[in-house]
Amino acid sequence: MHPAPSIIMFTALSGVGFGLLIWLGLGVPVLSSWTAFWAFGLAYGLSVVGLISSTLHLGHPERALKAFSQWRSSWLSREGVVSVAALLVMAPFAFWRVFLVPGGVGGLVGLDGLAGLEWLRWLGVLGAALSLLTVICTSMIYAQLKTVPRWNMGLVPVLFVLFSISGGALVTAPVAQTVMGTVVMLLVLTVLQWGYWRQGDRRFAAAGHSMETATGLGGIGSVRLLESPHSGTNYLLREMAFQIGRKHQRRLRLIAAVMVGLVPALLLVTVPLWWAGLVALGVHLVGLFASRWLFFAEAEHVVGLYYGKR
Amino acid sequence: MTTLPATTEKKLGLAIDLDTCVGCHACVISCKEWNTSNYGAPLSDTDAYGADPVGSFLNRVHTFEVTPDLGEAEKQVIGETPIAQVVHFPKSCLHCEDAPCVTVCPTGASYKRTEDGIVLVNEDDCIGCGLCAWACPYGAREMDPVEQVMKKCTLCVDRIYNENLPEEDREPACVRTCPAGARHFGDFADPDSNVSQLVAERGGISLMEEQGTRPVNQYLPPRQKTLADLAAKNSGFQGGCGTALAAEAKDAPGFFGWLDRALDKMG
Numbered sequence: 001m002h003p004a005p006s007i008i009m010f011t012a013l014s015g016v017g018f019g020l021l022i023w024l025g026l027g028v029p030v031l032s033s034w035t036a037f038w039a040f041g042l043a044y045g046l047s048v049v050g051l052i053s054s055t056l057h058l059g060h061p062e063r064a065l066k067a068f069s070q071w072r073s074s075w076l077s078r079e080g081v082v083s084v085a086a087l088l089v090m091a092p093f094a095f096w097r098v099f100l101v102p103g104g105v106g107g108l109v110g111l112d113g114l115a116g117l118e119w120l121r122w123l124g125v126l127g128a129a130l131s132l133l134t135v136i137c138t139s140m141i142y143a144q145l146k147t148v149p150r151w152n153m154g155l156v157p158v159l160f161v162l163f164s165i166s167g168g169a170l171v172t173a174p175v176a177q178t179v180m181g182t183v184v185m186l187l188v189l190t191v192l193q194w195g196y197w198r199q200g201d202r203r204f205a206a207a208g209h210s211m212e213t214a215t216g217l218g219g220i221g222s223v224r225l226l227e228s229p230h231s232g233t234n235y236l237l238r239e240m241a242f243q244i245g246r247k248h249q250r251r252l253r254l255i256a257a258v259m260v261g262l263v264p265a266l267l268l269v270t271v272p273l274w275w276a277g278l279v280a281l282g283v284h285l286v287g288l289f290a291s292r293w294l295f296f297a298e299a300e301h302v303v304g305l306y307y308g309k310r
Numbered sequence: 311m312t313t314l315p316a317t318t319e320k321k322l323g324l325a326i327d328l329d330t331c332v333g334c335h336a337c338v339i340s341c342k343e344w345n346t347s348n349y350g351a352p353l354s355d356t357d358a359y360g361a362d363p364v365g366s367f368l369n370r371v372h373t374f375e376v377t378p379d380l381g382e383a384e385k386q387v388i389g390e391t392p393i394a395q396v397v398h399f400p401k402s403c404l405h406c407e408d409a410p411c412v413t414v415c416p417t418g419a420s421y422k423r424t425e426d427g428i429v430l431v432n433e434d435d436c437i438g439c440g441l442c443a444w445a446c447p448y449g450a451r452e453m454d455p456v457e458q459v460m461k462k463c464t465l466c467v468d469r470i471y472n473e474n475l476p477e478e479d480r481e482p483a484c485v486r487t488c489p490a491g492a493r494h495f496g497d498f499a500d501p502d503s504n505v506s507q508l509v510a511e512r513g514g515i516s517l518m519e520e521q522g523t524r525p526v527n528q529y530l531p532p533r534q535k536t537l538a539d540l541a542a543k544n545s546g547f548q549g550g551c552g553t554a555l556a557a558e559a560k561d562a563p564g565f566f567g568w569l570d571r572a573l574d575k576m577g
Contacts, residue, residue, distance in 0.1 A: 001444070059438015059458025066435055067416035073313045076441055077416035146410065146521055147447045208520050211374075214447075215399060216515035217328075220534050221378035226396060229338075229370035232363045235452040239440065302518065303449040306372055306401065 001148065002242040003296035006056040011138055012288045014050025015160060017043050018131040019168025021090055025128030027121060029176030033104045036097040039172060044087065051083055075144055079137035086134050090127030096120045135164040149203040150299045159196050162189045163288065170264055170284055171277045179268045186261035193260060193291060197253060204300050214305040225308030241304040245297025252290045259287025312415045314408065318427035321498040322465055323405050323526035324485065325505040325514060329533055330492035333373055333398030337484035337493060341369040344483035349468045350433045354456035366452045368463040369402040369484055389538035397532055403450035403463035404517065404525030405429050411442035411451060427526060428467055433459045447521045498526050
């Protein structure tokens with residue numbers, strides 16, 4: 001599949017953003033005032049930039065609102081609905097933590113320390129649940145596609161969720177005193193990433209697709225393409241039989257495997273300062289981008305069989 | 311709604327005869343012509359006369375070579391040995407009963423009609439996300455390079471019910487134009503229809519059945535040809551066709567015959 005930068009940005013950034021929102025919503029850690037301001041700012045920033053980026057590859061972004069209508073049947077529509085719901089539900093909770101708690105930023109205009117708002121933490125929990133659901137919906141956009149056997153497995157939602165919650169946990173780990181838990185998540189993530197590649201490499205053959213089943217001509221012999229239907233390229237080949245992206249497969253896998261979990265984990269363990277979380281996030285994002293590039297570039301669509309390609 | 315109808319009254323579709331198709335691409339061109347000037351946005355081309363032409367088509371003809379996997383027994387009787395053959399393979403939307411392209415659509419632009427099972431795109435609602443094309447195993451959907459909306463075969467919905475057309479034209483453009491008669495249009499829900507009968511007689515095949523899409527369109531497989539067929543064809547060409555041509559040249563009737571003889575006499 002064609003690894004469109006807008007889609008890589010979308011899945012990667014919104015994944016980490018919603019991951020951070022999950023932890024903030026659950027109160028791990030409980031942040032207030034300016035610390036909360038920067039943490040929620042980062043979480044909302046990543047999520048929103050990711051979501052906006054997803055509209056960049058649309059042919060008609062001006063009609064994007066229509067995509068909220070088919071949540072009954074479409075994972076892409078569900079993703080849109082749930083992501084907006086998560087951001088809206090989380091907003092009052094974030095506002096409370098940033099402005100209204102005792103010593104909050106609202107103190108600048110005398111609005112801090114308002115009593116009776118404790119119940120807002122339940123909105124945080126609900127927002128966290130919706131954020132998690134958003135990440136699951138994002139992963140299902142890909143995992144539902146039988147046409148891409150490498151994506152069509154249960155490991156994909158698990159991997160996306162783990163990427164999201166470990167990426168989110170990274171940022172606040174030194175502040176929240178959750179370094180050990182985060183390190184464990186990062187190591188599990190690294191193992192699962194390898195597992196995804198290993199299992200994914202076998203998926204196409206295991207699904208039983210071949211030029212013979214694609215053409216239905218297997219009954220009379222083995223099939224090869226003699227002549228392509230067109231001398232130039234077309235949308236299908238550009239979008240779904242995009243093979244150039246696989247050129248640096250091995251190197252990118254190595255980069256992803258090291259940067260996604262191992263280096264950030266090492267950083268968190270050795271540097272017990274608040275900014276270690278941000279540096280670790282930077283490293284993690286490099287690994288995540290490499291991983292997502294491969295997620296798309298390595299994915300083989302069955303339509304390639306009609307062109308003698310994978 | 312992008313949920314699929316549980317069942318459709320009719321199952322309109324095509325039966326494509328791979329034994330008859332000669333790979334002339336007339337269906338491709340006829341389809342492009344009809345559909346560029348009728349339903350929805352035109353089927354555009356970019357750089358049509360340049361080095362990198364790209365365009366959207368709703369129908370494409372692939373050409374495959376099929377080589378039989380010979381067992382020992384088949385090698386023994388020379389005349390019955392199956393031979394490799396070229397199969398021209400037109401491919402367009404199969405109007406699947408479990409169309410995965412419809413359910414993934416986030417806007418409701420893609421839908422399957424309850425009355426006849428035709429899968430269509432309402433282009434005004436299409437945001438051009440491309441997910442339906444990803445969901446289709448057959449490459450039946452192409453994003454138009456200029457309009458940036460998803461294009462697909464409409465089974466010429468604007469021909470088959472069109473009372474402004476003479477009755478013989480009320481079938482898909484590809485079917486109407488096929489000079490070999492390799493494409494058949496009909497209702498697969500009716501066991502007595504032309505297409506249902508053809509499929510029953512010839513053992514119609516579904517493409518990539520393991521995807522679980524239950525395509526309506528069926529392909530009639532080519533007969534396995536043998537060395538004996540090849541020999542018969544060749545002898546026919548030399549003995550039959552060749553001599554017929556020679557005879558025609560000798561005894562051409564009418565004015566041209568007279569002219570031929572007259573010119574011969576001039577020396």
